[in-house]
Amino acid sequence: MGIVLGANEYGKAETRLVRVDREGDRHTLHDLNVSVALRGDLDGTHLTGDNATVLPTDSMKNTVYVFARRYGVGQIEDFGLRLARHFVDSQPSIGAARVSIEEYGWTRLGPHSFARDGGETRTAVLTYDGRESWAVGGLHGLVLLNSTDSEFWGYVKDEYTTLPETRERVLATAVAASWRFGTVPDDWADTNAGVRADLVEAFVETYSRSLQQTLYQMGRRVLENRPEVVEVRLSLPNRHHLLVDLAPFGQDNPNEVFVAADRPYGLIEGTVLRDDAPPAGLAWW
Amino acid sequence: MGIVLGANEYGKAETRLVRVDREGDRHTLHDLNVSVALRGDLDGTHLTGDNATVLPTDSMKNTVYVFARRYGVGQIEDFGLRLARHFVDSQPSIGAARVSIEEYGWTRLGPHSFARDGGETRTAVLTYDGRESWAVGGLHGLVLLNSTDSEFWGYVKDEYTTLPETRERVLATAVAASWRFGTVPDDWADTNAGVRADLVEAFVETYSRSLQQTLYQMGRRVLENRPEVVEVRLSLPNRHHLLVDLAPFGQDNPNEVFVAADRPYGLIEGTVLRDDAPPAGLAWW
């Protein structure tokens, strides 16, 4: 019997970068949170503290800033992939790199003035192993609600079931979605905006008998409309809106007054994909 | 020498209420976080545990839900004032009530579908003492940024000052604002939307030599445009965007690449008001 080092990785997390592009008086803003993770021949540093194959995480941070100046940010998938390639191609000991980016949106108020969009965050994860690269787009914090067209009934009733069946409920969730690309789209931003629209429209248009049904329709809609996407992963908390019992006060409550509950919440997670999707490789790392 | 009970209050905080108004197929959503605080003759419960003058905080919660059903929510100032009046007028032992409301905005996606607006929150604080009432509108989480037209120089240099003067910097802040009403406006929502627009426009249009200067202009703009508002309080964190030194890498950085720093941050707080503003009374409780 022996004790061995298993899977491991390291990197710099949450490098906050704001890039202002100045074309004359009209500025553009990129507001990113960049995390880098590397895998490779890292036995030395773990086993003996020999750092000969370790690029300092501080250097990764510097690289993010230098690349932002040298190449601009542009679309975060391009920016992330450039970084991932750089680390693998320049470090012999590094076998694979993953660059995860959160992008915070800003609404233009003027030529050089902006208001930050709240809540929703765009994400991208770019992975490269020296030969192949993978791209996963995503978003989180998109909170959606349908105030009708949602039912829940016909479920298992065991001895611990007290939930009444309903043909009318509020359905609300905070969408966290990731979508794997099979091919590089013509325009990342265009595709990603399209995916977001698909997700929203499917949520809105699905007459729902379960959040799982809505989840599947959301993933399906993306795959139907976006040939470049081969897999969609969704994590949907069921943000319960509990009907308040007003009978003690002599009032009915015809689906009007709800408690927005914090916890507990249902959590529905699922994958929708093409049956001929290529292997995921390191896409999900 | 004796030990005495000083100022005190109690109430139910953070009652989460979602009200769906159903007019045929087209629904409207009110999403609130309601906190109630009461003052009055509460010596008994503090000194001896005699609760004869204590309305349970659970009853306050119930009242919020019942009133939402009975009267609807409408504008949060009306809803809050109705609640504040109710507690004082129905409880002989209660001398004053404050109802603080956060409202979370939702963007319509369809007749009964919505996406929650992130980040920014509307607030209202309604206070009533049995004779007089006060209304304070507000917002927080409005993050604004100017990528130019901001300078900072001519300041005190003491022995601990190393900050270089600058004629060009990024100015960013998360606005927390409260505005006291001198009179009841024709339409609360209309006025509050106008105040928000004034704050944003003043931020955008002010060529700034200090965040204090911007703060003052924001408050002034509101008072100039909104006769019903008599006082504006602003709390503006200076969200520093630090220029990255790229010289070690042989690059300049002409105000393009910044670190968005978390901490520490400057914190600028100030009040702008009319010189004939009526006394604030319990407005700020």
Added chain:
Amino acid sequence: MGIVLGANEYGKAETRLVRVDREGDRHTLHDLNVSVALRGDLDGTHLTGDNATVLPTDSMKNTVYVFARRYGVGQIEDFGLRLARHFVDSQPSIGAARVSIEEYGWTRLGPHSFARDGGETRTAVLTYDGRESWAVGGLHGLVLLNSTDSEFWGYVKDEYTTLPETRERVLATAVAASWRFGTVPDDWADTNAGVRADLVEAFVETYSRSLQQTLYQMGRRVLENRPEVVEVRLSLPNRHHLLVDLAPFGQDNPNEVFVAADRPYGLIEGTVLRDDAPPAGLAWW
């Protein structure tokens, strides 16, 4: 009618400082979050952007670090007061300074190893106006629970009251406390530890008929035991532990199984003070 600048202040918030004292091989740690706020003649910067009376907040941050090196941190009340005095005494335009400090505790694991204490935070607020100084000690995040010896009955029942009276409930709260000093104690740490012990013991030992009663006893206990403290302010959320109704499952629930609810919560706030306490002046700013 005119528009005027009202009360205002500015400063550097949340400067994170860790000070390692090395006496031979045995180290000591001070882990602080320091916020500075200044008031004074600041009309220029607000009204015209003239910063001639503005000490940059960056210089305040530097001062915190320099003072930590030069004088050590020692007890945070001494450290904070030294800083407050410095800003007022060295800047003619500044009339008053407030230094607010959070201290995070660490438990010693070895001569130079430590584990951070979670949850609870010590605080101190030191204020100086050029002539007089004020000290307020405090803590927050101290979560206490009694699993019995708590009742709640005999309260007002209005038409919205459904809460059943109880002679047996769980009482839990997260204590946020501040205590104003009338005189400088021999040893700040000693007094503050004593106040904490008083608060905890009074919570534990009070047979409670309301959280207000417990609050008063907590404040009273401090004032009885600590002559140097003249006023105690307490903010006590009532962290409801709701008895789960297990009757649908054929089980009783003799005060054994509870839901720890997030929201809403009761919020009980009160002051206990000496009837001969000196005026608070700027103690509470």
Added chain:
Amino acid sequence: MGIVLGANEYGKAETRLVRVDREGDRHTLHDLNVSVALRGDLDGTHLTGDNATVLPTDSMKNTVYVFARRYGVGQIEDFGLRLARHFVDSQPSIGAARVSIEEYGWTRLGPHSFARDGGETRTAVLTYDGRESWAVGGLHGLVLLNSTDSEFWGYVKDEYTTLPETRERVLATAVAASWRFGTVPDDWADTNAGVRADLVEAFVETYSRSLQQTLYQMGRRVLENRPEVVEVRLSLPNRHHLLVDLAPFGQDNPNEVFVAADRPYGLIEGTVLRDDAPPAGLAWW
């Protein structure tokens, strides 16, 4: 080409349970956050909204509370495994269940009084697939710091490296650890306390040339001392403590005054395991 449903699961997350055990006057407290996830034949609900195989997440919540009353909580591994077995054994459509538990510690203050331990949280993940079960213990939020005995040098220097080598630095991290059991220990609590002690002692006693080296020693120490544990996974953020440059103020800084930085941070993640560890199966789900 077709679109298909891939991996999916659902359950109730974050059911907050407080269990008071009353043995005469001396009470014991269990404070848990329980999350259940189920996998199985869930095509119907996803594809057509047919919920015939769906046990409502509300029933899972009820089961948690009923089991807490009926069996007590005891050790969370036993409690979690009992729940996992129940869901799989009672629901023909469910193939596997995972019960994840966070336990919040409380320090006894008296026979029925407690103070909540802050920061650190114990975790357990119990998985069952109808034939086999897996147990993973864990903790997170354990913040450790060595103020010396940490170096970092001999690393790769690329064109973006500016970090100076050091033979003396502060090393701090917030430990998130999970350990997989190969066999059921005699006493879960005893083993878990032992693992925690091993992690802490290895952190304290390792003279560190990289956080990776410390990570490996932490995992190794556990495996050496705990035959029932076969694999340890560690996620260690490097909480940078940056030495403040006091030279502009004419002062040196002999490793005394540091900025505790929020972001970015290094993130070191690794697994240490026995070379004869049995397959992980669903242990990590």
